[in-house]
Amino acid sequence: MTKSKEQLDEEKAAILKQRVGPLTIDGLNAEQLIAKAREIHQKIYQLESDKYDLEQRHKRQQYDMMELAERARQMNKGKKKGASSDQAYDRTSDRFVGSGTPPKISVCSKYERHTDGRSFFERRNMFGTKGTDQPQKAPSAEPQTAEEEE
Numbered sequence: 498m499t500k501s502k503e504q505l506d507e508e509k510a511a512i513l514k515q516r517v518g519p520l521t522i523d524g525l526n527a528e529q530l531i532a533k534a535r536e537i538h539q540k541i542y543q544l545e546s547d548k549y550d551l552e553q554r555h556k557r558q559q560y561d562m563m564e565l566a567e568r569a570r571q572m573n574k575g576k577k578k579g580a581s582s583d584q585a586y587d588r589t590s591d592r593f594v595g596s597g598t599p600p601k602i603s604v605c606s607k608y609e610r611h612t613d614g615r616s617f618f619e620r621r622n623m624f625g626t627k628g629t630d631q632p633q634k635a636p637s638a639e640p641q642t643a644e645e646e647e
Contacts, residue, residue, distance in 0.1 A: 500508075522530060615623070 522533060525533065
C-alpha cells in the first residue's frame with residue numbers, strides 16, 4: 498500500500514494545519530507585529546535546536562549500533578559451531594556458593610581437548626617444589642590425632 502505523491506502532500510498539509518495554528522496578524526499595530534515576529538522566531542529557534550539535538554542523538558545511536566554489531570561479530574568469530582557458550586562455566590559450583598568453599602579453578606587451557614584431572618598437589622608434586630628434593634604429600638581431609646603424629 499504505497500501512497501502516491503499527491504496523497505503524501507495532502508497528509509503533510511493536514512498535519513501541518515493541525516499542528517500549526519493560523520497566523521492572525523490582521524489589525525495588529527507595529528509593536529504587536531514585532532512581538533509576534535519574535536515569538537515565531539523563538540519557536541523556530543527552539544524547534545531547530547530540538548531537531549539538531551535529535552539528529553546528533555540519532556548519529557550517536559547509529560555509531561553505537563555499528564560498534565555493538567562489530568563486537569558481536571568479533572565475539573562470534575571465534576566460537577565453534579555447535580559448542581555451548583558456557584563450556585568453562587561450572588554449574589555445580591553454584592550449589593556450593595554459600596557453603597564457604599572456594600569456586601573451582603580450571604588450571605588447563607580452554608583450547609586443550611581434555612582437562613587435567615590431577616589435583617593441585619599432584620601437579621605440584623609432579624613438577625617438584627622449590628628448595629626441596631622430595632615432593633610433599635597432599636594434606637589429608639581427616640584431622641590427625643596425637644597418636645598418629647608420633
